Amino acid sequence: MTVEIKTLDxxxxxxxxxxxxxxxxxxxxxxxxQEATLDAQATENFHYKxxxxxxxxxxxxxxxxxxxxxxxxxxDPRQYYYATYNIARANMNQAVERNFTFxxxxxxxGKVSEDLKQKLIIGLIPVRHIHWGSNMNTxxxxxxxxxxxxxxxxxxxxxxxxxxxxxxxxxxLELDGQTGIGLDKAKDAxxxxxxxxxxxxLVENTLVQRDxxxxxxxxxxxxxxxxxxxxxxGMDDAWGDASLPISMLTEFMNDWQKEEARWxxxxxxxxxxxxxxxxxxxxxxxxxxxxxxxDALRIYTTAxxxxxxxxxxxxxxxxxxxxxxxxxx
Amino acid sequence: xAVKKMGLKQKYAHLTRGLDWETTYEKMDDVFPYxxxxxxxxxxxxxxxxxxxxTMDSYWKFQAEKERKLxxxxxxxxxxxxxxxxxxxxxxxxxxxxxxxxxPEEYQAHRGFAFTGRHLRGVGPRVAxxxxxxxxxxxxxxxxHTISHFNKFxxxxxxxxxxxxxxxxLSVPKSFFDDARTSGPFEFMVAIGFAFEYVLTNLLFVPxxxxxxxxxxxxxxxxxFSAQSDESRHMxxxxxxxxxxxxxxxxxxxxxxxxxxxWFWRGxxxxxxxxxxxxxxxxxxxxxxxxAWEIYFVEAGGTLFKDLERYGLKMPKYHEQATEACExxxxxxxxxxxxxxxxxxLHAWMPSDEDMDWLSEKYPNTFDKYYRPRFExxxxxxxxxKRFYFNGLLQLCHTCQLPMTFTEPDDPxxxxxxxxxxxxxxxxxxxxxxxxxxxxxxxxxxxSWLPIQQIFQGNCGGPTVPDVLKWYMFGPNDGAEYVGSExxxxxxxxxxxxxxxAAE
Numbered sequence: 001m002t003v004e005i006k007t008l009d010x011x012x013x014x015x016x017x018x019x020x021x022x023x024x025x026x027x028x029x030x031x032x033x034q035e036a037t038l039d040a041q042a043t044e045n046f047h048y049k050x051x052x053x054x055x056x057x058x059x060x061x062x063x064x065x066x067x068x069x070x071x072x073x074x075x076d077p078r079q080y081y082y083a084t085y086n087i088a089r090a091n092m093n094q095a096v097e098r099n100f101t102f103x104x105x106x107x108x109x110g111k112v113s114e115d116l117k118q119k120l121i122i123g124l125i126p127v128r129h130i131h132w133g134s135n136m137n138t139x140x141x142x143x144x145x146x147x148x149x150x151x152x153x154x155x156x157x158x159x160x161x162x163x164x165x166x167x168x169x170x171x172x173l174e175l176d177g178q179t180g181i182g183l184d185k186a187k188d189a190x191x192x193x194x195x196x197x198x199x200x201x202l203v204e205n206t207l208v209q210r211d212x213x214x215x216x217x218x219x220x221x222x223x224x225x226x227x228x229x230x231x232x233x234g235m236d237d238a239w240g241d242a243s244l245p246i247s248m249l250t251e252f253m254n255d256w257q258k259e260e261a262r263w264x265x266x267x268x269x270x271x272x273x274x275x276x277x278x279x280x281x282x283x284x285x286x287x288x289x290x291x292x293x294x295d296a297l298r299i300y301t302t303a304x305x306x307x308x309x310x311x312x313x314x315x316x317x318x319x320x321x322x323x324x325x326x327x328x329x
Numbered sequence: 330x331a332v333k334k335m336g337l338k339q340k341y342a343h344l345t346r347g348l349d350w351e352t353t354y355e356k357m358d359d360v361f362p363y364x365x366x367x368x369x370x371x372x373x374x375x376x377x378x379x380x381x382x383x384t385m386d387s388y389w390k391f392q393a394e395k396e397r398k399l400x401x402x403x404x405x406x407x408x409x410x411x412x413x414x415x416x417x418x419x420x421x422x423x424x425x426x427x428x429x430x431x432x433p434e435e436y437q438a439h440r441g442f443a444f445t446g447r448h449l450r451g452v453g454p455r456v457a458x459x460x461x462x463x464x465x466x467x468x469x470x471x472x473x474h475t476i477s478h479f480n481k482f483x484x485x486x487x488x489x490x491x492x493x494x495x496x497x498x499l500s501v502p503k504s505f506f507d508d509a510r511t512s513g514p515f516e517f518m519v520a521i522g523f524a525f526e527y528v529l530t531n532l533l534f535v536p537x538x539x540x541x542x543x544x545x546x547x548x549x550x551x552x553x554f555s556a557q558s559d560e561s562r563h564m565x566x567x568x569x570x571x572x573x574x575x576x577x578x579x580x581x582x583x584x585x586x587x588x589x590x591x592w593f594w595r596g597x598x599x600x601x602x603x604x605x606x607x608x609x610x611x612x613x614x615x616x617x618x619x620x621a622w623e624i625y626f627v628e629a630g631g632t633l634f635k636d637l638e639r640y641g642l643k644m645p646k647y648h649e650q651a652t653e654a655c656e657x658x659x660x661x662x663x664x665x666x667x668x669x670x671x672x673x674x675l676h677a678w679m680p681s682d683e684d685m686d687w688l689s690e691k692y693p694n695t696f697d698k699y700y701r702p703r704f705e706x707x708x709x710x711x712x713x714x715k716r717f718y719f720n721g722l723l724q725l726c727h728t729c730q731l732p733m734t735f736t737e738p739d740d741p742x743x744x745x746x747x748x749x750x751x752x753x754x755x756x757x758x759x760x761x762x763x764x765x766x767x768x769x770x771x772x773x774x775x776x777s778w779l780p781i782q783q784i785f786q787g788n789c790g791g792p793t794v795p796d797v798l799k800w801y802m803f804g805p806n807d808g809a810e811y812v813g814s815e816x817x818x819x820x821x822x823x824x825x826x827x828x829x830x831a832a833e
Contacts, residue, residue, distance in 0.1 A: 013482055013484075017489065019491060052366060083396035136447055140447045143440055
């Protein structure tokens with residue numbers, strides 16, 4: 001048995017917007033991702049040159065050396081538009097809240113030794129500054145990049161990095177009894193401890209990178225793919241008794257890393273596959289930034305974990321991934 | 330020893346500002362290369378008061394809740410064919426104006442706030458700008474989704490993106506936002522954050538949303554309600570920026586005053602499009618443009634600038650001219666659109682007798698004296714089957730890019746023309762305000778992409794009107810008179826169907 005509600009039928013004249021129809025192979029129902037993304041950015045007949053950078057238009061494909069026939073080729077496999085992005089993150093964050101509550105209720109971090117707490121404050125909490133630098137980079141890619149398919153997910157990433165910086169900060173506040181003293185110590189370590197200087201230099205080097213796609217490669221492969229991955233996953237031995245609660249409290253970052261890579265890796269793959277010139281550029285950038293990340297990471301893992309090999313492990317893993325995306329490594 | 334726990338404000342400071350650091354491997358001026366050339370002096374970024382303290386986890390949570398509700402309504406609207414319950418199909422032209430003229434600017438605001446969210450040196454304003462950047466993307470995308478359903482049935486919406494880049498009257502909003510986007514980060518904040526979002530938002534965003542509410546467009550008005558809390562945040566950021574700039578250094582005052590003057594006048598000209606929407610396009614009127622201006626600019630704006638007097642900031646230059654012009658602009662612009670609707674992407678029509686009386690009542694000083702006679706003549710010509718269209722190309726103001734249609738401040742019978750010479754070339758303006766803006770930055774404005782000149786230069790699809798309209802991607806039934814249009818016929822057929830079905 002089916003229940004049938006009688007309604008009036010109204011025949012639509014068209015199914016989607018013209019610019020969307022031309023991209024999806026004709027007038028047919030389009031997804032919300034497509035209507036929200038395709039050709040959203042203006043492309044022609046700009047009025048004025050930017051006062052701060054008169055050599056370009058404010059939307060200008062020349063702001064990177066890679067050349068795409070169409071910047072709407074690298075689409076987001078997650079099909080994120082604002083609503084789906086926020087709903088996904090709100091859901092992920094429910095797990096964060098549960099994990100914080102669990103760790104607090106069981107006093108899992110309170111129980112660890114004072115030495116270990118200090119080690120975490122010095123060794124882990126400065127990661128919030130990496131996320132902040134990453135937030136600056138992803139905002140830059142959004143403002144500077146070309147085409148909404150590329151730039152909108154960059155702004156989502158900016159929100160993600162700010163969110164993750166704040167999760168790490170909350171871990172810091174768990175460790176310092178909600179005083180903020182631990183966060184100040186962590187910042188001092190970030191600025192002055194030898195362990196962090198390679199990574200800080202790497203991050204600062206990215207902050208002055210003005211080629212938006214080289215910046216993207218540096219962020220995705222070097223910072224997300226090597227530095228953050230290694231710190232969140234390769235340091236269990238160093239965190240000792242705290243490794244379980246730390247894994248729980250950083251679960252968001254691991255879920256995020258896998259999810260974000262679906263988009264960012266596919267983007268790199270598509271851009272590199274566009275032409276031999278793009279492939280050569282992206283390969284060269286990848287080699288350079290992976291090497292720099294490996295060197296920076298080695299200083300950190302040697303100082304914090306007493307382990308020189310972690311850096312190579314993570315860098316090699318990234319090299320393998322980069323090769324699988326069609327790059328010459 | 331018990332250590333004192335932090336308060337919320339202090340905690341938020343740790344979760345945002347504490348994240349930043351003074352770079353040493355790269356120079357700070359290389360990390361932030363764009364925030365000095367405008368001459369704004371910031372002595373202490375830490376004096377920035379966060380107007381709202383929203384961590385990302387709360388942001389995701391609130392926004393996700395709002396999106397779930399909004400999309401439920403959008404889906405229900407489509408499922409129940411909400412487009413048949415609007416007041417009249419003339420109303421859809423309001424959505425055409427909105428989607429072609431305003432939504433693409435929401436997108437520009439998204440990218441602009443990404444720029445300031447990266448390149449202002451202070452962390453507090455940067456975080457607020459980033460959240461606004463996300464919000465503005467939301468507004469663009471949800472507007473597309475809301476109006477998408479109308480696009481399935483009505484003309485003039487389908488090619489909104491291409492139209493925005495090409496059509497002559499849409500260069501008014503486009504050049505406005507291009508101007509803001511190509512300014513430095515501080516000017517952008519004053520232009521969009523303060524002048525647009527704070528001073529003028531009640532005259533732009535709100536009339537469209539109230540118009541939707543009055544005219545049975547459940548879908549768009551639900552978007553409006555959903556965006557309200559975003560807009561409040563944006564307003565708070567806008568006012569905080571102004572106060573911060575003025576408190577930081579006395580040298581900032583003259584720069585900020587010039588920006589406020591410029592962006593007030595540019596905003597006022599852009600709002601001309603809203604004025605005709607409110608007075609002529611809404612089948613069910615919310616209030617007259619003049620009333621809206623009195624409430625939201627004269628009164629609310631007056632109070633605001635009174636409050637800002639303590640910083641030395643004055644009411645924007647030519648505000649008296651603007652208030653005086655509010656007696657005229659909606660009539661002048663609608664008259665213009667009526668004559669040009671055969672080369673526009675939306676319909677125009679003459680007001681009904683009832684609407685004419687409403688206009689007489691709302692504009693006792695001007696409507697009957699200057700505009701009614703012309704409109705009645707046009708109605709009479711329509712009745713005789715000789716609907717009037719203007720065939721020719723109009724001269725545009727070089728700054729605001731509206732056609733030269735406005736009258737002298739003290740003489741509503743004489744069209745206002747102003748002129749400047751720069752590097753041996755002559756430039757024309759519709760007003761003192763627009764001339765001043767050009768004279769202040771001629772090297773910026775000489776590059777304006779003026780649609781009419783571009784047609785003459787052969788950059789718009791070809792030399793003939795049909796060539797240009799094709800290049801604008803207008804459909805054959807997008808423009809001209811509403812009465813008898815495809816939209817009109819469709820609407821009539823729906824009314825017949827629903828009445829018939831209900832009777833059965």
